Amino acid sequence: xxxxxxxxxxxxxxxxxxxxxxxxxxxxxxxxxxxxxxxxxxxxxxxxxxxxxxxxxxxxxxxxxxxxxxxxxxxxxxxxxxxxxxxxxxxxxxxxxxxxxxxxxxxxxxxxxxxxxxxxxxxxxxxxxxxxxxxxxxxxxxxxxxxxxxxxxxxxxxxxxxxxxxxxxxxxxxxxxxxxxxxxxxxxxxxxxxxxxxxxxxxxxxxxxxxxxxxxxxxxxxxxxxxxxxxxxxxxxxxxxxxxxxxxxxxxxxxxxxxxxxxxxxxxxxxxxxxxxxxxxxxxxxxxxxxxxxxxxxxxxxxxxxxxxxxxxxxxxxxxxxxxxxxxxxxxxxxxxxxxxxxxxxxxxxxxxxxxxxxxxxxxxxxxxxxxxxxxxxxxxxxxxxxxxxxxxxxxxxxxxxxxxxxxxxxxxxxxxxxxxxxxxxxxxxxxxxxxxxxxxxxxxxxxxxx
Amino acid sequence: xxxxxxxxxxxxxxxxxxxxxxxxxxxxxxxxxxxxxxxxxxxxxxxxxxxxxxxxxxxxxxxxxxxxxxxxxxxxxxxxxxxxxxxxxxxxxxxxxxxxxxxxxxxxxxxxxxxxxxxxxxxxxxxxxxxxxxxxxxxxxxxxxxxxxxxxxxxxxxxxxxxxxxxxxxxxxxxxxx
Numbered sequence: 001x002x003x004x005x006x007x008x009x010x011x012x013x014x015x016x017x018x019x020x021x022x023x024x025x026x027x028x029x030x031x032x033x034x035x036x037x038x039x040x041x042x043x044x045x046x047x048x049x050x051x052x053x054x055x056x057x058x059x060x061x062x063x064x065x066x067x068x069x070x071x072x073x074x075x076x077x078x079x080x081x082x083x084x085x086x087x088x089x090x091x092x093x094x095x096x097x098x099x100x101x102x103x104x105x106x107x108x109x110x111x112x113x114x115x116x117x118x119x120x121x122x123x124x125x126x127x128x129x130x131x132x133x134x135x136x137x138x139x140x141x142x143x144x145x146x147x148x149x150x151x152x153x154x155x156x157x158x159x160x161x162x163x164x165x166x167x168x169x170x171x172x173x174x175x176x177x178x179x180x181x182x183x184x185x186x187x188x189x190x191x192x193x194x195x196x197x198x199x200x201x202x203x204x205x206x207x208x209x210x211x212x213x214x215x216x217x218x219x220x221x222x223x224x225x226x227x228x229x230x231x232x233x234x235x236x237x238x239x240x241x242x243x244x245x246x247x248x249x250x251x252x253x254x255x256x257x258x259x260x261x262x263x264x265x266x267x268x269x270x271x272x273x274x275x276x277x278x279x280x281x282x283x284x285x286x287x288x289x290x291x292x293x294x295x296x297x298x299x300x301x302x303x304x305x306x307x308x309x310x311x312x313x314x315x316x317x318x319x320x321x322x323x324x325x326x327x328x329x330x331x332x333x334x335x336x337x338x339x340x341x342x343x344x345x346x347x348x349x350x351x352x353x354x355x356x357x358x359x360x361x362x363x364x365x366x367x368x369x370x371x372x373x374x375x376x377x378x379x380x381x382x383x384x385x386x387x388x389x390x391x392x393x394x395x396x397x398x399x400x401x402x403x404x405x406x407x408x409x410x411x412x413x414x415x416x417x418x419x420x421x422x423x424x425x426x427x428x429x430x431x432x433x434x435x436x437x438x439x440x441x442x443x444x445x446x447x448x449x450x451x
Numbered sequence: 452x453x454x455x456x457x458x459x460x461x462x463x464x465x466x467x468x469x470x471x472x473x474x475x476x477x478x479x480x481x482x483x484x485x486x487x488x489x490x491x492x493x494x495x496x497x498x499x500x501x502x503x504x505x506x507x508x509x510x511x512x513x514x515x516x517x518x519x520x521x522x523x524x525x526x527x528x529x530x531x532x533x534x535x536x537x538x539x540x541x542x543x544x545x546x547x548x549x550x551x552x553x554x555x556x557x558x559x560x561x562x563x564x565x566x567x568x569x570x571x572x573x574x575x576x577x578x579x580x581x582x583x584x585x586x587x588x589x590x591x592x593x594x595x596x597x598x599x600x601x602x603x604x605x606x607x608x609x610x611x612x613x614x615x616x617x618x619x620x621x622x623x624x625x626x627x628x629x
Contacts, residue, residue, distance in 0.1 A: 203602045285577060334598060
């Protein structure tokens with residue numbers, strides 16, 4: 001019994017001993033050198049681990065510092081944005097303040113020409129070969145309020161003005177008026193202004209028309225640039241219709257010269273004995289189309305100066321008036337590259353004018369032109385113009401005989417810029433009172449600009 | 452005889468003028484606020500402001516020929532449409548115009564405030580409707596030909612520039628918001 005108990009105990013102990021050895025890791029037998037190497041390796045790995053942990057800690061701290069800096073930068077940027085916004089608002093607000101220079105406009109335009117006209121004759125008086133600053137205009141305007149403004153234009157013609165005969169030019173005030181928008185779509189102006197007649201009388205910056213010179217009909221018959229002191233109302237009504245109606249100084253025939261162009265007083269101590277009235281209706285209700293008709297009446301184109309010995313003839317009563325009526329019609333059409341302008345102007349003057357010196361045929365003066373054009377490119381346009389003028393159309397006797405002047409003009413414009421233009425044209429004249437050898441044919445070159 | 456005829460014509464003209472003055476009146480001026488209300492049916496969104504800088508500034512200068520008068524431009528955007536109220540000088544004074552752009556095309560264009568004494572025809576529908584449907588071609592050119600108005604060339608040019616600018620700005624903000 002005791003042997004069995006001892007054997008059983010020994011068996012259990014040995015079983016437990018083997019079992020515990022089974023849970024333990026397998027023992028690896030290494031020699032001392034390998035052990036030392038393993039120990040060193042473990043030690044190295046432990047130190048690396050510690051170093052990495054430190055690096056991670058340092059990186060974490062650096063990241064936290066960077067985040068803090070970024071936060072500060074962000075706050076600073078936000079502050080800067082707010083300051084910029086505030087400055088922008090201040091500037092925007094200031095833009096609404098009416099500073100005088102923001103309400104004052106300056107500008108101008110100019111034309112410099114070369115005229116080369118030749119006649120196939122020995123009459124050197126009619127040979128033209130000339131360079132000229134035709135005109136140099138400076139304008140200034142000021143907006144007092146949204147509906148009250150001032151506008152002026154000053155002009156120097158032919159470069160040099162003075163008292164000497166060698167100074168061919170003159171300085172003139174072309175416009176100076178106050179305009180008031182008294183109602184929506186309606187305004188009134190008072191001062192020196194351009195009456196609403198013809199095409200180029202009101203709009204004549206060089207880049208706005210073809211030809212080196214302005215259309216001859218408008219220069220001679222209108223007579224552009226025609227400026228007067230007076231009062232004029234302007235407004236729009238219905239779709240595309242506008243009106244102009246004014247009372248102003250009239251023309252004055254003087255010193256035996258019954259040339260319409262030379263009878264302009266231009267606001268220079270103008271004789272106001274007989275005023276004139278001008279009215280115009282204009283339609284621009286379709287894209288590219290303008291139609292207009294104007295009428296001007298003056299009760300006495302001699303301005304009650306009939307007693308002037310240079311003008312008077314015995315047959316004219318001392319209180320005689322020479323009244324006159326100007327009529328103009330014009331049409332402008334532009335569509336795509338194609339353009340067309342046509343204008344007719346005439347004066348019907350009291351027939352008593354024929355009894356004045358140089359009055360033959362002057363009771364009727366008329367002229368017309370037609371001008372097709374084609375815009376080859378955005379910068380180049382070509383045109384042709386046929387003009388007929390007769391300043392003594394009332395009769396065909398004496399000085400009025402064969403008084404028609406006809407002219408062909410062909411040329412081109414080259415727009416360096418929308419406001420800068422180079423021009424060239426060729427003119428062919430056909431005046432009835434001259435034979436063909438004496439007609440003034442030639443070419444013209446010009447440069448013009450406005451700003 | 453002339454005197455009587457003309458006096459009569461003058462008198463009739465004055466009467467006709469008075470009559471037209473009473474019946475004229477289609478107000479073509481439109482306050483910017485009223486323009487916006489009309490576009491957004493009284494629910495005008497809050498204005499955003501576009502800062503003009505960098506490439507935007509350079510391109511606008513190329514379109515207008517000069518820098519724009521402010522360096523922030525307000526605009527209104529809703530449902531893919533943008534609305535711009537811009538100003539440009541015609542001949543002497545600024546013209547204020549409103550543009551609605553959708554899908555890269557001009558949907559509406561109105562001249563809101565016209566301050567000059569000439570060139571007022573640009574306010575008319577016959578002129579502004581020429582711009583409808585216009586979009587930008589390469590180099591910020593306008594796709595539609597716009598017929599000129601005699602005596603209003605500079606006002607017409609100003610409106611063409613503003614239409615190109617509105618289309619360009621629409622392109623800029625809609626690309627940015629994608």
